[in-house]
Amino acid sequence: xxxxxxxAGLIASPDITELPLWxxxxxxPFLRIENxxxxxxxxxxxxxISLDIYKNELFCLLGGSGSGKSTLLRxxxxxxSPTSGRIIxxxxxxxxxxxxxxxxxxxxxxxxxxxxxxxxxNVGFGLKREGLGRxxxxxxxxxxxxxxxxxxxxxxxxxxxxxxxxxxxxxxRSLVKRPKLxxxxxxxxxxxxxxxxxxxxxxxxxxxELGVTFVVVTHDQEEAMTLATRIGVMNNGIIxxxxxxxxVYEYPNSRFVAExxxxxxxxxxxxxxxxxxxxxxxxxxxxxVLYVSHGISCAPNQKVHVAVRxxxxxxxxxxxxxQENCVCGVVEEYAYMGGLTVYRVRLASGKEVRVTQPNTSxxxxxxxxxxxxxxLYWDLDSxxxxxx
Amino acid sequence: xxxxxxFLNTTATMGFIFLYAPMIAxxxxxFNKSKLVTVWGGWSLxxxxxxxxxxxxxxxxLLSFKIAFISASVAVVLGTMAGFVLSRFGRSRGKxxxxxxxxxxxxxxEVITGLSLLLLFVAMESAFGWPAGRGTSTIxxxxxxxxxxxxxxxxxxxxxxxxxxxxxAAMDLGAKPSSLFFLVTLPLIMPAVIxxxxxxxxxxxxxxxxxxxxxxxxxxxxPMVIFSKVRLGVSPEVNALATLMIAxxxxxxVAAMWQMRRQTKLxxxxx
Numbered sequence: 001x002x003x004x005x006x007x008a009g010l011i012a013s014p015d016i017t018e019l020p021l022w023x024x025x026x027x028x029p030f031l032r033i034e035n036x037x038x039x040x041x042x043x044x045x046x047x048x049i050s051l052d053i054y055k056n057e058l059f060c061l062l063g064g065s066g067s068g069k070s071t072l073l074r075x076x077x078x079x080x081s082p083t084s085g086r087i088i089x090x091x092x093x094x095x096x097x098x099x100x101x102x103x104x105x106x107x108x109x110x111x112x113x114x115x116x117x118x119x120x121x122n123v124g125f126g127l128k129r130e131g132l133g134r135x136x137x138x139x140x141x142x143x144x145x146x147x148x149x150x151x152x153x154x155x156x157x158x159x160x161x162x163x164x165x166x167x168x169x170x171x172x173r174s175l176v177k178r179p180k181l182x183x184x185x186x187x188x189x190x191x192x193x194x195x196x197x198x199x200x201x202x203x204x205x206x207x208x209e210l211g212v213t214f215v216v217v218t219h220d221q222e223e224a225m226t227l228a229t230r231i232g233v234m235n236n237g238i239i240x241x242x243x244x245x246x247x248v249y250e251y252p253n254s255r256f257v258a259e260x261x262x263x264x265x266x267x268x269x270x271x272x273x274x275x276x277x278x279x280x281x282x283x284x285x286x287x288x289v290l291y292v293s294h295g296i297s298c299a300p301n302q303k304v305h306v307a308v309r310x311x312x313x314x315x316x317x318x319x320x321x322x323q324e325n326c327v328c329g330v331v332e333e334y335a336y337m338g339g340l341t342v343y344r345v346r347l348a349s350g351k352e353v354r355v356t357q358p359n360t361s362x363x364x365x366x367x368x369x370x371x372x373x374x375x376l377y378w379d380l381d382s383x384x385x386x387x388x
Numbered sequence: 389x390x391x392x393x394x395f396l397n398t399t400a401t402m403g404f405i406f407l408y409a410p411m412i413a414x415x416x417x418x419f420n421k422s423k424l425v426t427v428w429g430g431w432s433l434x435x436x437x438x439x440x441x442x443x444x445x446x447x448x449x450l451l452s453f454k455i456a457f458i459s460a461s462v463a464v465v466l467g468t469m470a471g472f473v474l475s476r477f478g479r480s481r482g483k484x485x486x487x488x489x490x491x492x493x494x495x496x497x498e499v500i501t502g503l504s505l506l507l508l509f510v511a512m513e514s515a516f517g518w519p520a521g522r523g524t525s526t527i528x529x530x531x532x533x534x535x536x537x538x539x540x541x542x543x544x545x546x547x548x549x550x551x552x553x554x555x556x557a558a559m560d561l562g563a564k565p566s567s568l569f570f571l572v573t574l575p576l577i578m579p580a581v582i583x584x585x586x587x588x589x590x591x592x593x594x595x596x597x598x599x600x601x602x603x604x605x606x607x608x609x610x611p612m613v614i615f616s617k618v619r620l621g622v623s624p625e626v627n628a629l630a631t632l633m634i635a636x637x638x639x640x641x642v643a644a645m646w647q648m649r650r651q652t653k654l655x656x657x658x659x
Contacts, residue, residue, distance in 0.1 A: 077556075077560055078559075079556055079559075098559075099556070099559040099560055100559050100560070100561075100562045100563055100564055101562075104560075105560055105561065106556075106557070106560045108553050108556070108557055110551060110553055112551065112553040112554050112556065112557035113557075114554060114557075114558070114572060114576075115576070116575045116576060125558070125561050125563075125571075126561035126562050129561060129562035129563050129567070130562060173561070174560075177561065177562070
């Protein structure tokens with residue numbers, strides 16, 4: 001099940017040659033957020049955010065607590081009204097539209113299942129409010145419960161279900177009205193690791209099957225990475241970067257994003273050579289001149305950071321052939337984690353660098369150990385210069 | 389361990405004897421054959437028979453039940469509304485004042501409540517002719533006044549424990565606030581509403597002081613009849629009546645407690 005989900009969900013099928021909508025010039029966004037600001041007294045929770053989300057996207061708002069991501073989601077659902085700005089869903093301005101009239105459904109972090117109603121009645125609640133006939137409600141509820149594989153538990157009360165089952169009831173309940181836009185607040189937050197992984201792929205499957213546009217709020221970068229078509233990284237009420245998961249990880253646009261998504265080594269330095277397609281940076285912290293194979297726009301001699309992901313670095317006892325992007329240090333600590341080993345290496349400048357290496361050999365003797373002098377080096381195109 | 393449980397047992401026994409000895413004596417003497425209240429003359433149901441042939445007492449009892457039923461029902465509606473408003477008011481000075489006002493009737497001496505209501509009714513009658521005289525309706529109004537405060541407090545505490553995202557979820561699924569209340573909020577606070585009703589019913593049934601102030605001639609409630617009878621000397625049929633009342637009240641209290649327990653269980657399930 002997981003394998004097939006992975007094939008379908010994570011790797012784009014080869015016959016799709018079209019660019020995704022967000023890369024097409026002039027594509028109409030399905031959800032348009034225009035200069036939305038939300039203030040609670042003096043506190044600005046959401047600060048002038050503009051964002052376009054396209055049909056069939058699974059957009060993740062990723063951020064820590066207090067970043068404003070939940071407030072933004074609640075404004076989409078209509079539980080909070082923006083201090084200024086507009087939200088347009090499928091061409092309709094949502095200003096002043098009450099939550100019960102929006103073409104939007106939400107899956108709550110706490111699931112918010114009605115404890116006094118059975119699973120069937122929970123799922124059918126929204127359909128009954130639409131005034132659908134008894135038979136149709138029954139049929140659509142049954143279809144939905146089958147889809148989330150809970151067809152046999154329809155008569156139970158939420159209190160008689162496990163956490164994973166409740167989560168699926170909540171999902172079924174939010175999807176049964178066939179909303180144009182589904183909002184998910186930390187959908188996997190309350191599940192244990194194994195269930196999370198399964199559910200992640202199930203969510204992607206369901207999303208593709210039904211063609212609903214998803215907006216997911218999460219603080220978990222792994223969740224965002226696996227689920228999202230695009231990620232919006234939020235901090236202090238603004239979206240710092242909007243990009244595809246791969247780009248957020250490999251090409252972060254700021255130190256905040258680089259550090260929030262995954263772990264990273266940052267070397268502070270000054271630009272000494274600025275070519276259109278490459279830069280050289282003198283870094284005291286690294287104790288070396290670092291070469292980055294992409295041009296940047298910045299002032300000469302400006303202070304910048306070079307970001308290198310731990311897994312992009314290689315570690316060895318012998319000095320490598322390459323002259324550039326090679327630093328020297330001492331192994332301070334290491335953690336053997338089975339597939340990987342994580343090293344903490346102290347450079348001469350006192351800077352601590354984190355390196356992860358796959359354990360390709362079974363021989364313990366080949367492993368590096370404490371206090372060993374090592375060389376760390378990485379490819380010329382493995383690092384990114386961050387000016388912000 | 390042994391000594392400690394002996395101590396606890398003794399204390400508990402003493403406490404219960406102190407609380408219940410008078411009632412046990414009353415219940416036992418209600419089955420007394422003798423006409424003299426203080427002399428035991430063997431077991432008999434005679435006084436229960438006498439009781440049911442006494443029209444004055446039966447009428448008063450029916451009146452009391454009627455008043456209790458109507459007062460409890462009205463108090464539950466008003467009290468639920470008040471409790472709902474209190475728990476949804478947010479943190480404001482208005483809420484503090486309001487909740488202070490709501491709980492005031494709980495601590496007010498009954499004599500003062502009764503007297504102030506009487507003055508109000510008299511003033512109202514002379515101002516616009518209603519209520520014309522005092523009787524069943526004034527007793528009901530008076531009972532609603534203090535019962536709704538109890539209901540409001542119970543409902544408010546239940547609502548404050550309730551997860552508000554449930555209401556948001558209902559709205560999100562298309563329920564308007566009006567239908568939302570009956571579909572989600574009310575079923576969830578139902579145990580509190582029921583225990584509020586039961587409590588109001590017993591309080592109204594028990595009340596002597598306030599009823600004495602606001603009732604008119606020919607509208608004596610059961611506690612009033614008992615009290616006036618006892619002043620002329622205790623008759624054995626009053627014992628029988630009191631025993632029946634203890635039974636009714638006990639059933640009410642036990643039912644209210646059972647509802648409360650169901651409520652806590654429902655809450656625990658919600659987690």
